[in-house]
Amino acid sequence: MFETHHGKMLRLLILAAACMGAPAARAALGGSAAGIGADAAQLHGSLQASQGAAFSTVTITTDNGITVREFVDSSGLVFAVNWSGPAVPDLHGLLGEYFANYTQVLSALPNAGRQRAIHVVTAGLVVLSGGHLRAYSGLAYLPVRIPAGVAIEALR
Numbered sequence: 835m836f837e838t839h840h841g842k843m844l845r846l847l848i849l850a851a852a853c854m855g856a857p858a859a860r861a862a863l864g865g866s867a868a869g870i871g872a873d874a875a876q877l878h879g880s881l882q883a884s885q886g887a888a889f890s891t892v893t894i895t896t897d898n899g900i901t902v903r904e905f906v907d908s909s910g911l912v913f914a915v916n917w918s919g920p921a922v923p924d925l926h927g928l929l930g931e932y933f934a935n936y937t938q939v940l941s942a943l944p945n946a947g948r949q950r951a952i953h954v955v956t957a958g959l960v961v962l963s964g965g966h967l968r969a970y971s972g973l974a975y976l977p978v979r980i981p982a983g984v985a986i987e988a989l990r
Contacts, residue, residue: 862930863915863959863974867892867906876927877902888981889913902928905989907981914975914989920968929974932959936974 861869870892874881879896890906900919904912915928926933939954951964963972973989980986 861892861904861912862928863912863932864976864979865912865930867904867910867912870894870904870906870912873902873904873927877923888984896923905975907979911979913979913981914973916971916973916989918971920970922963922965922970922972925974929961932974932976935959936961 861867861873867890870881874894877894877896877900879894879900879902882893882895884891884893889908892904892906894902894904896902896919898920900917900921900923902915902917902923905914905916907913917923917928925936929936935956936954936959939956940952943952943954950966952961954961958976958978959974960977961972961974963970965971973986975986975989980989
């Protein structure tokens with residue numbers, strides 16, 4: 835299988851972070867891919883990486899059936915994350931510095947906390963989340979960081 839330089843670097847960064855076991859580094863939205871190994875350790879999950887033409891995808895599958903995908907651009911930054919499974923993963927960890935913005939907008943929504951589908955859309959952050967008992971899914975992304983030519987549907 836042919837692998838680009840960026841793909842090799844991503845795999846090396848993930849492997850190094852996983853081996854070092856440094857939980858302080860996280861690959862939160864907008865952060866470096868170097869922390870993806872720490873994300874997998876914190877989520878008690880296994881990693882699988884794939885390289886696409888415009889971005890890389892790292893999939894973390896947890897023991898309890900949650901799947902988290904982190905989308906990484908060519909500069910090594912996480913520009914989107916999605917999740918699915920029987921529970922919602924730690925959104926504070928996945929959204930990182932954007933979590934405060936997310937919760938602020940969320941708290942201003944009518945009937946906050948009682949909605950099945952949540953759409954938080956700001957100029958710098960989009961979070962789409964929904965589901966029901968044991969079947970949750972979501973997508974969070976940074977609109978300005980999406981690589982040129984990549985459709986939102988490719989991130990689901």
